[in-house]
Amino acid sequence: MTTPRLSALHIYPVKSVRGRAPKEVGVELWGLAGDRRWMVVDAAGRFVTQRERPELALVEAEPTHDGGLRLGGPGREVLTVPVPVTAPLSGATVPVTVWGDKVEAVPAGDAAAAWLSAYLGTEVALVYLDDPARRRPVDPDFALPGDSVTFADGFPLLLTTTASLDALNALIAGGDRSAEGPLPMDRFRPNAVIDGTEAWAEDGWRRIRIGDVTFRVVKPCGRCVITTTDQRTGERGREPLRTLARHRRVGGQLVFGQNLIPEHPGTLRVGDALFVMD
DSSP, X not given: OOOOEEEEEOBOSBTTSOXXXXXXXXXXXXXXXXXXXXXXXXXXXXXXXXXXXXXXXXXXXXXXXXXXXXXXXXXEEEEEEOOOOOHHHHXXXXXXXXXXXXXXXXXXXXXXXXXXXXXXXXXXEEXXXXXXXXXXXXXXXXXXXXXXXXXXXXXXXXEEEHHHHHHHHHHHHHHOTTOOOOOOGXXXXXXXXXXXXOTTGGGGOSEEEETTEEEEEEEEEEOOGGGGBOTTTOOBOSTTHHHHHHXXXXXXXXXXXXXXXXXXXXXXXTTOBEEEOO
């Protein structure tokens, strides 16, 4: 039997903008290194995502060697954003909100705010989570004491499998003659993609090891309108939510993929073997 392997890694330096695909990345207890440490917020400090602004899919966020970012997007000049002065030095944090959770973050400066505001046509700002000690607790219904997350929606990592995507695309194709698809994996914005499993095998996993890092598999991922957004054009469709509603409804949510919590730090590399431990 073929050993399942990690076929792709993805990080999203700024929450809800275009991702990066490194071949190797560190695993921290609260997620992959460099994943969703920056976030766009509105004038009230509330997080802004592709749910309401699908054009964020077209924004590029390239990490720089010193931890900053280069922002790029349609019709916009590239802007280099340095790491903001950290709060212990400046005290300049602001309260921001992610799904009702309050977090203190550092504003990334007027230039970044102006760049994003001009792109979106509304007042927004960019913030940075400078100190992981301020990260958010994971939902206690699915977590152990001390489990935490940065600006990701709810859990440190999201895992998907190519076999399940193939099965979902087959269901989409069989729905009607005007079906959208096949859909690419980037619709689901995973962190870790696994090849070599059976479709929906991940539904039965409770604890896994990828390379030398072990994870708890804590909850299927409930999907939202972002999955209907073409990540290359920002245009919306109906799939996969229409088909997930018919075939993958669990506890009132439409699910695809599994949320993971790391048990310890380590490193993931494309090609690492996956072993199901429970």
